[in-house]
Amino acid sequence: DIQMTQSPSSVSASVGDRVTITCRASQDISIWLAWYQQKPGIAPKLLITSASSLQTGVPSRFSGSGSATDFTLTINSLQPEDFATYYCQQANSVPLTFGGGTKVEIK
Amino acid sequence: EVQLLESGGGLVQPGGSLRLSCAASGFIFSSYAMTWVRQAPGKGLEWVSVIGGSGGSTYYADSVKGRFTISRDTSKHTVYLQMNSLRAEDTATYYCAKGGGLTPSNWFDSWGQGTLVTVSS
Numbered sequence: 571d572i573q574m575t576q577s578p579s580s581v582s583a584s585v586g587d588r589v590t591i592t593c594r595a596s597q598d599i600s601i602w603l604a605w606y607q608q609k610p611g612i613a614p615k616l617l618i619t620s621a622s623s624l625q626t627g628v629p630s631r632f633s634g635s636g637s638a639t640d641f642t643l644t645i646n647s648l649q650p651e652d653f654a655t656y657y658c659q660q661a662n663s664v665p666l667t668f669g670g671g672t673k674v675e676i677k
Numbered sequence: 678e679v680q681l682l683e684s685g686g687g688l689v690q691p692g693g694s695l696r697l698s699c700a701a702s703g704f705i706f707s708s709y710a711m712t713w714v715r716q717a718p719g720k721g722l723e724w725v726s727v728i729g730g731s732g733g734s735t736y737y738a739d740s741v742k743g744r745f746t747i748s749r750d751t752s753k754h755t756v757y758l759q760m761n762s763l764r765a766e767d768t769a770t771y772y773c774a775k776g777g778g779l780t781p782s783n784w785f786d787s788w789g790q791g792t793l794v795t796v797s798s
Contacts, residue, residue: 571739604784606722613772613788614714614722625786657722661777661784664736666712666724 576669593658602662679787686792699773710776715769730779
C-alpha cells in the first residue's frame with residue numbers, strides 16, 4: 571500500500587501570508603495526486619488534480635507542484651476563507667490513500 | 678449539477694449491520710467510479726471502498742475487507758455500502774463521492790453531505 575505523509579500537521583498563518591504544505595508518497599505515483607480542502611462539518615472539496623491542475627472555480631492563489639514522491643500545495647496571499655484542513659490523496663492505485671491532513675489556522 | 682445524497686446512517690450496536698445508500702444525479706452514473714470515504718470524529722479522511730463505473734471492479738480498505746460490501750444499481754442511480762459486523766471503530770461520518778472517471782483509481786470531484794454512523798451499545 572502507498573503511504574501518504576503530509577507536513578506540517580498544522581500551521582499558523584496570517585491573512586496575506588504564503589503557506590506551503592508538502593505531501594510525500596512512499597513510492598512513485600507519477601502525478602496521480604489530488605488536493606482537497608475541508609472546513610468543519612462540511613464535505614471535502616477537490617482543489618487540484620494531476621498534482622498541478624486547478625479545478626474550475628478554485629482561486630488562482632492555490633497551486634500544486636511535484637511528481638513521483640514529493641508534492642507541494644501552495645496558497646499565496648492567504649484569505650480568511652482559506653483557513654481549513656487540507657488533504658492530499660494518491661490516485662495511482664488501490665487502496666486509495668489520504669495524507670493525515672494539514673490544519674491551516676489563524677495566527 | 679451533480680448531487681449525491683446519502684442516507685441510512687444511525688446508531689447500531691456492535692456486531693450489527695447497516696446499509697448506506699447514495700442517490701446520484703446530474704451526471705451519467707454508469708460512466709464514473711463511486712467511492713465511500715469515512716471520517717471518524719476529529720480525525721482525518723479514510724478511504725473505505727470503491728466501485729468502478731461498470732460495477733465489475735470493487736476494492737476495499739483492509740480495515741473493512743470481509744465486512745463491508747459496495748454495490749451499485751445503475752437503474753436507480755444509487756450506490757450502496759452494506760456494513761456488517763460493525764465495530765466501535767467504524768463510528769464515523771460516511772461520505773459518498775463521485776470519481777473523476779470510470780476507473781477505481783481516481784480522485785473524487787463531487788461529495789455528498791455525509792451520513793453519521795455510530796456503533797455503540
